Amino acid sequence: MPDVNFFTVAHAVFPTNDAAREAARALQDQLTKPPGSLGLLEALGIQLSAIAGVCPPPVPEPVTIAVFAGDHGVVASGVTPWPQEVTAQMVANFLSGGAAINAIARHVGAEVLVIDVGVATPVPGNTEGLIRRTVALGTQNLALVAAMTVEQAQRALEVGVEIAQRALNAGAAMLVTGDMGIGNTTPSAALIAAFTKRSSHEVTGRGTGINDETLALKKAVIEGALRRFPENAAPLEILAEVGGLEIAALAGFIVAGAAARVPVLIDGVIAVAAALVASALAPAVPSYLIAGHRSSEPGASAGLAHLGLTPVLDLSLRLGEGSGAALAIPLVQAAAKLMREMATFDSAGVSGKDDG
C-alpha cells in the first residue's frame, strides 16, 4: 500500500490565488472581443489563473486520466441488470484500448491510467499496464452493512493520493477522473444524498439503464442505508458506510490534485459523489474543480449545485469511465490558450464599444 497519509495531504489544500484571479478578470476585458462574449470559457480561464497563481494561465497539458475500478456488494440486492463480471471485463477493455475512454483519450492526447482498487472477479486476458492496488475484493452490501471499514476507506483514499502524485511527478498539469464499477451509481446516490442533505428520491436515477421496479428498489436500499448513521456523522464514516472503493480512491485523487494546485476535471455522477467527499474532507477543494459535463443522473446536478460548479458539457452522457470529463479537455485548454494568444484592443488597433 502507498506510503502517504491522506490527512496530511488534505491539510495542504489551500484557497486559490485572488490576485491572479483579479488580473485574469481584467485581462478578459482587454482581449479583442465584447466583454463576457466568451461566456463560460472566460470563467474557466479566470479559474485556471487563480489555480496556477499566474495570469495568463499555463495551458493545462499534458493531462492524465485515472480510471479507478471497484466492485460493489450491493449488486447482490439487484440494483443493476449488469453482471458484476462486467467490471473486470471492462478493465480488460480499457487495457486493450477498446473502450470509449481510450478512443477519447487518444483523440485529445491524454494518458489513461487504469487502477484496480477492488475488482471482485479476475481481470481476463493480458493485464499488462494494470495498476493493482486491491484494498478488498469489492465492498460489502451497503443494503445490509457498512460498505467498507473506515480503515479500508482511508486506504482507498491513499491509493488515490498515490496515483495523483505519480501522475503529477510524471508531468501532468491537469488530472481527470474516471471510474468503472458495476452498481456504482447506488453508492454515489447515497453519498450525494448524505452530503447534500437531500432525499434518495431526489438524487437516485436509472444509472446505465434500469426499469421502474429496480429504480424503486434502488431508492429503498439507499434510504435504508442512510438511516444507519446520524446526520452529523463524520465524512469518513459516511464514505465507509455507503461509499465504494473506487469512489474513495477518486476522492483521494481529487484532494491530491488540489493540494498540488492543479485543476481537477471531474466526470459524472460517480466523480461528483467523490468530489463531495473530497470537499467535506478538505473544504478548499471546489475551487480546483472543473465539472466536465452534466450527467443525466439527477444526483449529478444536485451535487454540482452543492459544489457551486457549472458543467462545461451537457451531452446527455451517462457512461462514466471519465468519458464526459475527457471530452471537455480541449475546451479547458482552449480557455487558457484564448487568454494567452488573443490580441488586446490596444495591440490590435481595434476600437472599443461606444458607451457614451
Next chain:
Amino acid sequence: MPDVNFFTVAHAVFPTNDAAREAARALQDQLTKPPGSLGLLEALGIQLSAIAGVCPPPVPEPVTIAVFAGDHGVVASGVTPWPQEVTAQMVANFLSGGAAINAIARHVGAEVLVIDVGVATPVPGNTEGLIRRTVALGTQNLALVAAMTVEQAQRALEVGVEIAQRALNAGAAMLVTGDMGIGNTTPSAALIAAFTKRSSHEVTGRGTGINDETLALKKAVIEGALRRFPENAAPLEILAEVGGLEIAALAGFIVAGAAARVPVLIDGVIAVAAALVASALAPAVPSYLIAGHRSSEPGASAGLAHLGLTPVLDLSLRLGEGSGAALAIPLVQAAAKLMREMATFDSAGVSGKDDG
C-alpha cells in the same frame, strides 16, 4: 466574380443516406457501452454516417473555417454601440492571427479563410491572405430600404459557393461557418423572424451588448422592415430585403457543403439565420447541419428549433467569428472516432445487460 450558379448547386442537395443511418444505429448498440449512454455523440455519429453514406463514418478532418465579413447600413440607425470600422479592424486581426477564432482554430488544427464580401471601410495594415470578393461596400440601411438587390444577394450566395468548393477541392472534409460584421445580429434577427414566422420581440437580443433603449429601437427597426414584404415572399427576396452580404455568402457556403455531402458545422445566430435561408432554398440542407453551440441570442434558439437541430455546446457564447462552432470540432470528430475505434461486446468479450 465566381463562375458558379447558385441554383444549380442548390438543386444538387439530396437527402442523406438512410441505409448508412440504419447501419450506424445498429453499430451504436454493439459498442462496449450501455445503449444510448454516449447521448448526443451517438446521434452525431449516426448523422455523420448518413451524410457520408458509410458506417462507421470517416473522421471529419481536415476542417476549414470560413469567416465571411460584411458591413450593414442599418448601423446608421443606431442598433449597435460599436463603430462600423471595427469590422475592418477585426478582419485585420483575423489576418494577423490575434482573434479568438485564430486561437481556437490553431488549437483544434483547423484552417481559417477570411473573405471580404462587403466590408465598408479599408482593412488596415497588411492584408495578405485576405480573399477579396466585395459585392458592395456594405448593405443599404434595412430600416429604410432593401439591404441588397436580388442580384447582389445572388452574387453573395455565389461567393459562398465558390469558397466552399475551394475548401473542398483542397481536401476539407468538414466546413465551419464564421462571420464578422458590426450590426449583423439585426439582419439575422429579421431573417429568423421571417423564416420562423415569429415576432421581432421573440427573436431579437442584445447582440454583443446593448442597453434597453437600443434593444427597443432594434426591435422596432426589424418590425418595420418585416412589414415591407408579404408573408409568402420568395426566400431570395427576403434575403435581399433584410439580410446581409456575409449572411448570404454563408448561406451559399452551407448549400455547397450539403451539395458535396460533407457535414457543415454552424456557429451562432448569424449562421442560424444563414442556415434558414439555405434550407429555404434547398430543403434537404438541415440533415447536413451540425449546430456547434447555442448562442445566448434568443433568435438562435428559435432558428435551431425550426431547423430541428440540437446544439453540441451551450457555453453562453455570443462572440461570432465561428468561435462556438470551432470549439465543437473536437467533439464532432470524437463522435466519429468512437464509432471507428471502440470494441464491440463480442470482440471485447464483455457480457451484455441481463434483461431477463
